[in-house]
Amino acid sequence: MSAQDKPNRGARAHHPGPEELVQTAAMARRFYLEGKSKIEIAEEFGLSRFKVARTLEAAVRDGLVRLEVRLPAELDDELSDALRTRYGLSHSIVFRCRPEDADDPAQVTRRLGSVTAGLLAEIVMDDDILGLIWGPEIEALGPELTTLARCSVVQLCGVTPLRPVDANAVEAVRRAASVARGPVYPVYAPLLLPDAATAGMLRRQPGIVEAVSRFDRITKAVITVGAWGPGLSTVYDALSAAEREEYRLRGACAEVSGHLLDAEGRDVAPELTERILAISLDELSETPEVILLADGVVRSEATAAALRTGLFNGLVTDTGVAERLLA
Amino acid sequence: MSAQDKPNRGARAHHPGPEELVQTAAMARRFYLEGKSKIEIAEEFGLSRFKVARTLEAAVRDGLVRLEVRLPAELDDELSDALRTRYGLSHSIVFRCRPEDADDPAQVTRRLGSVTAGLLAEIVMDDDILGLIWGPEIEALGPELTTLARCSVVQLCGVTPLRPVDANAVEAVRRAASVARGPVYPVYAPLLLPDAATAGMLRRQPGIVEAVSRFDRITKAVITVGAWGPGLSTVYDALSAAEREEYRLRGACAEVSGHLLDAEGRDVAPELTERILAISLDELSETPEVILLADGVVRSEATAAALRTGLFNGLVTDTGVAERLLA
């Protein structure tokens, strides 16, 4: 009884017969696969070029022609693109993990390191001053670096003396410099110091001042983000229980280069700045390229907070984080 | 202008980094999936439209973008197209059989009927005079016919009284006419008669003359082809052993509308013409559209012979036959 039951309206659903299907497919092959022009096709089939255009349009719409964009499987171009647009990034890379690795944070971090190494090989140019923060992600980056333009490498923060693996912080920096055949400026000092005076003194130490003095000339920085919880942030782990609670109350949910941010990306602990040995947020904001590495959904909110600072123009992350960032 | 940020061209090794991959994918998506123009994409990514064009070109070449043409699975557009070009046909439809059906001739024939029904629904127009030959293929066609323009339906040959199923010959014609809401002209007589006189007499019989007199006005004919062997041709089965051998010696390898053809498509038994009740080859050659139905590789050579007559401008067949026709 409805209007659509009328035989003619069925023409909208238009059930194409085999002849039409075959001809449409032939035209599609000519156009998409053989690269013929629509005008040539029109001549071959005795149609107007407009008819050809409309037929091909319909063929794509009806799925007769499938246009598929697929990256080498380990990268998710769709999420990358969405993030890039959403957060106005210049670089946005979302990598995929095989299902069996998705639950193994170490595996995910390794993948992150590998992808980041590729990115650096691509975007670092001769005479760049490359700054690397510390973090498990940077540790994973080190061994993956195999190609890099001639550049200097500067360590952007001190190490946390709590874990033996921290040697890798410096190791990654050295490795990068070695690959880059350029000078290296490591920081052999703790990240968090008891007071501003000590920090200030260390900043002037030979061997450290060489790195620190370059913080305002970094051209490309690679930064990680920590979440406000045990094992998720070097600063968190280094603070006393009272301090942790204090900053929690102030809304700290992310740690970037030793600075604590709330969900809006505001620095909630400016006074800490004097006690840490790391590139400042101001210096970062002067750095032309700042890449944020973030893996693991546990760091999703922290990553969102970090992005809100507007400091970052690049992001490398996994699909899990990417999906939360877009939700 | 943007000469300052030229990426490190270590890309000579053909090894694009993740950034390039992701950006290329994003551009490909814009162009192929979102329908943006290359100029728009160039603006968005800050590139020249030429760069965009070259990047997309490379993306297609390297398989990053897959352009796939695929028919609803039961039709083979590639073979169809190849046959169409090779034999200069206006209609060429090659259907695929599921592997489990490929060895069951009855199934293949059923598929042929179904596809042909679709083709007829497409190409038959009001006031056409549709001619149907007899054959198992036509039997299979009958039940599949569901849509047809208003046209007359003429049976193009007599039946072979050897098998009870032959009733279906007339049945298919009736069914077609019923779907077409038009007049029907069946032939209630045998295909092969003992002599020319009997045949001539029958041709003038009321009820038969109505059909026969229309043989020279058919606008669209559907013809099957038989091979020269037992069970593969109605004429073969109706002849005596001596006659069979005689015609075999003359090179008969195909039977079309009761006429015997050699491998070159020549009529090797003109004298039979007077003894059969079927549309003549001359009349067929005057018919604007003649569709040949051929299924089963056993009929491959016969089909090739039939096509060599130049009588046919349409072909419906299965992948097996199509491949042999192209070999």
Add this chain to the structure above:
DNA sequence: GCGAATTCTGCTCATATGAGCATTCATTTC
């Protein structure tokens, strides 16, 4: 180092293509 070969880039200009419109044709609706 210094040319030579190669690649990459953006340009011009001819061609291909798309958006929108007018016409035709078929069908519906009163």
Add this chain to the structure above:
DNA sequence: GAAATGAATGCTCATATGAGCAGAATTCGC
């Protein structure tokens, strides 16, 4: 039967695109 509706077709004209070329940059070979 006449008017209205709607789909299909082909046109004009502005825009998008490709082929081929010249200059710039890069790499190569000595």
